[in-house]
Amino acid sequence: MAVNTDKFKKLARRWVGSIGSGGVADAAVTTIPLASATNLPTDTAVVAVIDRVDANGTATSTTEESVIGVVSGSNLVTCTRGVEGTAQAHSAGAVVEILFTAKGINDLIDGLLVQHNQLGLHTNITACNITASGIVMTNTVAEKTSASGVTVDGLLIKDGGPSAWDGWQLANETWTYASATTITVPAGATSKYVKGDKIKLTQTTVKYFSVVGVASTVLTVTGGTDYTVANAAITSNYYSHAESPIGFPTWFNFSPTITWTAGTDPSGTPTLHQKFMIKGSSCTVNIFNYGYTAGATVTKASISLPANSLGLYTAYGQILIADTPNPSVANVSTTVGEIYCTSVSANRLVYLVTYPF
Numbered sequence: 381m382a383v384n385t386d387k388f389k390k391l392a393r394r395w396v397g398s399i400g401s402g403g404v405a406d407a408a409v410t411t412i413p414l415a416s417a418t419n420l421p422t423d424t425a426v427v428a429v430i431d432r433v434d435a436n437g438t439a440t441s442t443t444e445e446s447v448i449g450v451v452s453g454s455n456l457v458t459c460t461r462g463v464e465g466t467a468q469a470h471s472a473g474a475v476v477e478i479l480f481t482a483k484g485i486n487d488l489i490d491g492l493l494v495q496h497n498q499l500g501l502h503t504n505i506t507a508c509n510i511t512a513s514g515i516v517m518t519n520t521v522a523e524k525t526s527a528s529g530v531t532v533d534g535l536l537i538k539d540g541g542p543s544a545w546d547g548w549q550l551a552n553e554t555w556t557y558a559s560a561t562t563i564t565v566p567a568g569a570t571s572k573y574v575k576g577d578k579i580k581l582t583q584t585t586v587k588y589f590s591v592v593g594v595a596s597t598v599l600t601v602t603g604g605t606d607y608t609v610a611n612a613a614i615t616s617n618y619y620s621h622a623e624s625p626i627g628f629p630t631w632f633n634f635s636p637t638i639t640w641t642a643g644t645d646p647s648g649t650p651t652l653h654q655k656f657m658i659k660g661s662s663c664t665v666n667i668f669n670y671g672y673t674a675g676a677t678v679t680k681a682s683i684s685l686p687a688n689s690l691g692l693y694t695a696y697g698q699i700l701i702a703d704t705p706n707p708s709v710a711n712v713s714t715t716v717g718e719i720y721c722t723s724v725s726a727n728r729l730v731y732l733v734t735y736p737f
Contacts, residue, residue, distance in 0.1 A: 382421075382422060382423055382425050382450045384449060384450055384458045384459065384460050385425075387488065387490060387491030388487075388491055389424045389425050389426055389427055389487065389488075390426065391421075391426075391480070391484075392421060392478045395420065395477065396475065396478075397416055397477075398414070398474060399412070399413060399415070399430065399472050399474040399476060400415045400455075400472060401472050402472060403472040404430075404469055406469050407466075407468050408461070410457065411457050411459065412456040413454065415473075416454060417451050417455070417456075420451045422450075425448050425449060425450050426448070426451065426456070427446055427463070427478070427479075427484045428446070428447050428448075428456060428476050428478060429445075429446045429464075429465075429476070429481060430443075430444070430446070431474045431475065432444045433475055435473065435475060442466075443468065443474075444464075445462055445465040445466055445467055445468060445470070446465055448483070464481060464482065464483050523538075546625060546626035547620050547624065548580060548619070548620050548625050549619055550618055551617045551619055553566050553617075554614075556614060557609055557611045557612065557614065558598060559609065561600060561601055561602060562598050562599065562601070562609070563599045563614070564597055565597060565598065565599055566597065567596050567597050568596065569594055569598070569599060570594050570595070572619075574591070574661075575591055575592060575593065575594060575737065576591065576658055576659065576661045576662075577590070577591040577619055578620045578622075578625055579591060579599070579617070579618065579620070580616075580617070580618045580619075580627065580628070581617040581618070582615045582616040583612045583613070583615075584612070586616075586627070587603060587607040588607055588627070588628050588629055590602055590632070590658040590687075591619075592686075592687040592737060604633050604655075604686060605633045605634055605635050606633050630657055631656065631657045632655065632657065634654055634655070634656055635654065636654060636667070636683045636686075638681055638729070639683075641678070641680035641681070641682075642677055642679065642680075643675070644676040644677070645675045646672035646673065646674060646675035646678065646729075648671070649671070650669050650670055650671040651669065651671045652669050653667065654667050654669070655667075662734055662735065662737070663685070663686060663736075664733070665712075665733050665734075666731075667683065667729065667731040668729075670727065670729075671727065672726070672727040672728065672729075673727070674726060674727040675725065676725055677723045677724075678699055678723065678724050678726040679721060679722070679723050681697075681699055681719045682716045682717070682718050683718070683731055684715070684716055685712070685715060685716060689714050689715070689737055690735070690736045690737060691714065692711060693711060693735045693736075694710070694711055694712075695710040695717055695718075695731065695733035696710055696730075696731070696733065697710025697731040697732070697733075698729070698730040698731075699719050699724060699728070699729055701724055701725050701726055701728065703728075706722060707721060707722050709721075712733045719731060
């Protein structure tokens with residue numbers, strides 16, 4: 381909206397007009413009538429020169445006056461009078477011109493110098509908001525108020541690093557249920573997520589998962605028996621490459637399938653301690669089950685894994701009766717952990733392994 385304080389004022393090419401009927405009564409009136417305002421700019425103020433010459437082109441220096449006003453209909457309104465020359469009355473028909481004037485050029489320069497130097501470079505920029513459609517490139521972003529830090533998209537950076545960052549990164553994309561262990565994500569997931577990442581999402585309550593597989597549009601996840609993906613909307617979805625983002629559980633409980641090779645399988649209702657944790661691309665399984673009704677001639681136990689192994693690796697395992705040692709060897713293969721032992725009437729199982737997945 382044009383106002384009479386505009387620093388940047390447009391011109392009108394070869395524009396010459398005249399004062400309208402009634403003239404300009406005195407040096408104080410702020411509305412000046414024009415015979416016509418055709419082709420005058422309306423989106424900025426204008427500098428109009430009145431009575432520089434008469435109708436015959438003869439200079440009339442004693443009656444010359446420049447005004448700054450805004451075009452409204454066929455009038456200049458909210459005029460600032462006598463910005464050059466002398467404010468005075470003008471007769472109807474007096475010549476009005478739009479010219480390059482010292483006032484127009486000086487206002488333009490004053491406007492530019494507010495935040496530019498004489499080389500045309502920006503000095504300090506003072507603005508409430510700066511919106512950029514492309515990339516903003518700089519070597520330094522400094523806090524304005526000492527010890528306050530700088531907030532970038534909600535993240536406070538202070539004294540060289542994130543301040544009170546909880547380790548979670550907002551995914552900024554839509555996730556949807558695919559199955560109890562898979563989530564559909566936008567294409568290109570392999571360039572954003574990796575196995576071992578941690579995710580946090582809300583389905584009525586907050587849930588946590590480790591990522592155990594990444595495809596272009598699917599994340600395969602596990603939360604053990606503590607968390608499963610429900611067939612419901614997913615909100616507040618975050619991910620983390622950090623090892624210990626705030627709130628993420630160190631261990632997940634799980635219920636492996638244990639298959640016995642025995643004359644009689646151990647049975648009953650044992651006390652179960654069955655946990656796993658994932659850090660990076662390694663999975664650690666820790667199982668200590670005791671109080672089975674003892675089986676007979678047990679020689680092997682196979683244990684399903686929370687995440688498939690990359691191959692065959694050594695593990696620690698024992699199948700025993702009470703605390704009586706029993707010679708055993710253990711490993712982890714692609715899909716199961718295995719404990720081999722001499723034949724025993726077993727009521728206890730111990731298994732510990734860390735393997736890459």
